[in-house]
Amino acid sequence: MSLDHSLAAWEKAGIIDAAAAARIRAYEKKSERPYALWAIIGLGLFALALGLVLIVAANWDEITDWLKLGVHLMLTAAVTGPIWWSVLRQRRWITEGALFLLGAVVIAGIALHAQVYQLAGPLWQSLLLWLALMTPVMLLLGRTRLSAYGWAAMFVWGLGALAFEYDVHKGLWLLADGLAMASPALLILLSLLPCPDRERFADGLRDVGILTLLGGASIAHVAWSQRISSADAGDMAVRLILPVLVAFGAIWAGRRWNRIPVRLLYPLLAGTTLAVALAIIVPHPATGWLPRLIGVLAFVVMWGAIAHAAVLTGWRALFGIAISAIGIRIFIVYIELFGSLAITGVGLIVTGVIIIALAVGWRRLFRLAELPQ
Amino acid sequence: MRRWLLGAVLALPILGLSASIAVHEIALAGATEWRIPIAGYDPRDPIRGRYIAFIYDWQVAGDTGACFDKRRSCELCLERRGEDMIASVRHSGMRCPNRLDLGSSDIAVQITSLPGASKPRPVFASRIFVSETSAPALEAQMRTRPMAVVARLTRGGRLVNTRLEPRGPAAR
Numbered sequence: 202m203s204l205d206h207s208l209a210a211w212e213k214a215g216i217i218d219a220a221a222a223a224r225i226r227a228y229e230k231k232s233e234r235p236y237a238l239w240a241i242i243g244l245g246l247f248a249l250a251l252g253l254v255l256i257v258a259a260n261w262d263e264i265t266d267w268l269k270l271g272v273h274l275m276l277t278a279a280v281t282g283p284i285w286w287s288v289l290r291q292r293r294w295i296t297e298g299a300l301f302l303l304g305a306v307v308i309a310g311i312a313l314h315a316q317v318y319q320l321a322g323p324l325w326q327s328l329l330l331w332l333a334l335m336t337p338v339m340l341l342l343g344r345t346r347l348s349a350y351g352w353a354a355m356f357v358w359g360l361g362a363l364a365f366e367y368d369v370h371k372g373l374w375l376l377a378d379g380l381a382m383a384s385p386a387l388l389i390l391l392s393l394l395p396c397p398d399r400e401r402f403a404d405g406l407r408d409v410g411i412l413t414l415l416g417g418a419s420i421a422h423v424a425w426s427q428r429i430s431s432a433d434a435g436d437m438a439v440r441l442i443l444p445v446l447v448a449f450g451a452i453w454a455g456r457r458w459n460r461i462p463v464r465l466l467y468p469l470l471a472g473t474t475l476a477v478a479l480a481i482i483v484p485h486p487a488t489g490w491l492p493r494l495i496g497v498l499a500f501v502v503m504w505g506a507i508a509h510a511a512v513l514t515g516w517r518a519l520f521g522i523a524i525s526a527i528g529i530r531i532f533i534v535y536i537e538l539f540g541s542l543a544i545t546g547v548g549l550i551v552t553g554v555i556i557i558a559l560a561v562g563w564r565r566l567f568r569l570a571e572l573p574q
Numbered sequence: 575m576r577r578w579l580l581g582a583v584l585a586l587p588i589l590g591l592s593a594s595i596a597v598h599e600i601a602l603a604g605a606t607e608w609r610i611p612i613a614g615y616d617p618r619d620p621i622r623g624r625y626i627a628f629i630y631d632w633q634v635a636g637d638t639g640a641c642f643d644k645r646r647s648c649e650l651c652l653e654r655r656g657e658d659m660i661a662s663v664r665h666s667g668m669r670c671p672n673r674l675d676l677g678s679s680d681i682a683v684q685i686t687s688l689p690g691a692s693k694p695r696p697v698f699a700s701r702i703f704v705s706e707t708s709a710p711a712l713e714a715q716m717r718t719r720p721m722a723v724v725a726r727l728t729r730g731g732r733l734v735n736t737r738l739e740p741r742g743p744a745a746r
Contacts, residue, residue: 318598321680338583
């Protein structure tokens with residue numbers, strides 16, 4: 202409901218008078234932020250960045266390699282000029298736009314070097330090189346969600362590409378896999394560290410961290426329908442060393458600096474890590490209903506704990522996502538366990554009723570909990 | 575923010591890219607040029623653009639078992655014998671003036687069945703990045719005539735593919 206509608210409804214109900222409504226309107230207008238403008242500028246920068254990469258990818262024959270490399274280095278240097286100027290004058294949005302452009306120019310440069318010198322190695326090498334060159338400038342100068350989302354997305358993509366590159370990982374590669382698995386929790390840990398004047402950047406890191414943590418933990422439950430041998434479980438345990446350490450670190454940072462409610466920290470970080478660990482380090486066969494049933498219960502308990510914490514801490518959106526995730530998993534149960542059309546149909550009807558009941562119950566549950574504003 | 579720190583983080587991308595150019599130019603200095611027969615096709619990389627994927631159509635000598643084990647290094651010794659290109663799997667004590675390191679050259683080893691071959695054999699696959707404008711013509715040439723890749727072999731054993739060339743008349 203828009204602010205004007207809300208104020209009109211409150212005036213009519215006698216909660217506020219006309220003078221209070223006018224003061225509220227004036228205050229909101231004063232602190233209004235041009236979200237639509239920022240979103241459109243962000244989309245424009247994103248399109249510009251993709252265009253730069255594609256122009257380099259076209260790899261024109263007519264231009265000599267040295268000219269391409271020289272022009273690109275000059276372009277890179279030229280983009281750092283506005284960043285220097287705007288940082289010293291504290292012009293936040295010019296800095297953010299120029300940082301985004303610098304990131305695009307650098308990834309285009311890495312692609313250009315690959316074309317000129319025929320570097321046909323795996324993609325993760327290019328992505329990790331970008332992270333090595335851009336992480337200091339992004340983490341030190343980034344101030345808003347725009348640069349946070351850009352850097353965090355490359356961080357998760359680069360480490361994920363490293364983990365997915367090879368079919369067989371042994372030895373130190375298991376720790377590299379673990380680093381990729383720990384990347385969402387690492388983003389959350391970074392977002393919890395105290396950095397004055399960088400709250401929005403931290404919020405962006407937190408958003409990407411929570412999204413990828415919950416998404417990854419949900420996908421990991423597929424392991425309950427796969428065979429996990431004792432040897433597999435041993436490898437997975439090594440992979441989990443870094444994610445567990447990072448999760449502990451993030452919980453400590455959260456308790457120390459209180460940027461995420463403590464009640465949400467444990468189900469979000471410890472709960473997801475425990476649920477993933479159960480799925481991948483407990484040996485189990487691929488067939489049989491028992492592992493799948495345990496998988497369903499673990500999934501529902503994980504998301505149920507997050508839903509409960511979201512209710513207590515007022516994170517409405519997270520509560521809605523948690524309830525939806527549980528509902529979808531219930532739906533999938535009927536596809537998995539009962540294969541015939543008739544029984545699946547009955548199961549879908551029952552599931553539909555459950556999902557509707559959950560959606561209606563959501564709003565009542567919030568009212569019963571009397572959440573703080 | 576301190577100016578020296580701001581300058582340092584802004585200089586890092588420029589210095590890093592410059593160092594990348596320097597490293598690759600130094601590696602290519604003194605490289606020898608080879609013309610190797612190939613067979614291939616043309617897909618696309620999301621960041622680096624169009625490329626032609628191919629296999630080196632050379633004769634392989636020696637035991638290729640080590641080349642399939644990712645935990646072991648695999649090197650080949652290139653040699654020209656008249657019109658033929660021979661790639662021998664290097665073993666300890668073997669004299670190898672033209673050493674090719676598969677790992678640094680990003681060459682993948684596969685087992686495949688080639689047209690006209692009686693049984694599957696190990697092949698060595700690579701790729702060359704090409705411009706968007708030249709990719710369709712090169713792909714057409716790959717389908718209609720025998721092709722070769724001109725590559726530079728650095729002293730460090732890295733084989734850098736430079737360009738594709740026809741090596742015979744078009745098939746009728």
